[in-house]
Amino acid sequence: GENVEQHPSTLSVQEGDSAVIKCTYSDSASNYFPWYKQELGKRPQLIIDIRSNVGEKKDQRIAVTLNKTAKHFSLHITETQPEDSAVYFCAAKRSGNTGKLIFGQGTTLQVKP
């Protein structure tokens, strides 16, 4: 079935350090992988996404890598800041005309000043 595993569930880093969150998906037909940031009590916000024809994508301090063979993708945040503290969700969507997103369980990132 469709499943996305996300690790770690919690991550604490010092300000300025890097943070890495990893996800593994089960559906080999998945071809779109967004990452969402959710602050407490607020809506999930899309921060970066990657499509299966690309291996890496970068946007300022955020980067995502995709390994289709291993069905694995990761979020990398460099030079972390306290405002990066939030819950991060990875998700996967299979090819086709539906938009069903399968989410990972979430990672609570704490950046200590």
Add this chain to the structure above:
Amino acid sequence: DSGVTQTPKHLITATGQRVTLRCSPRSGDLSVYWYQQSLDQGLQFLIQYYNGEERAKGNILERFSAQQFPDLHSELNLSSLELGDSALYFCASSTLGGAGDEQYFGPGTRLTVT
């Protein structure tokens, strides 16, 4: 602000009752999605509509139903409510609704069943 609106923001009701959650998509978006977020289940896909038609269904309970109207707004109806239905319900919208289509989330409706 994503441009997706949801009402009400908060809803408190008793077990056995029925509620309706409303969502208006971003201007120009044809597809609407409903997600449930509870503490122990994370974000769960419920259902997707595209231009008024159901396009995909997730683990949506039979007590729940949804529809998308000609003006593209959507409603999620929850009936015979149970304590376990307490959760944040998010609506999202996207332009077309297919693979690779970015989804933008609304602010959510927090439902508390007592």
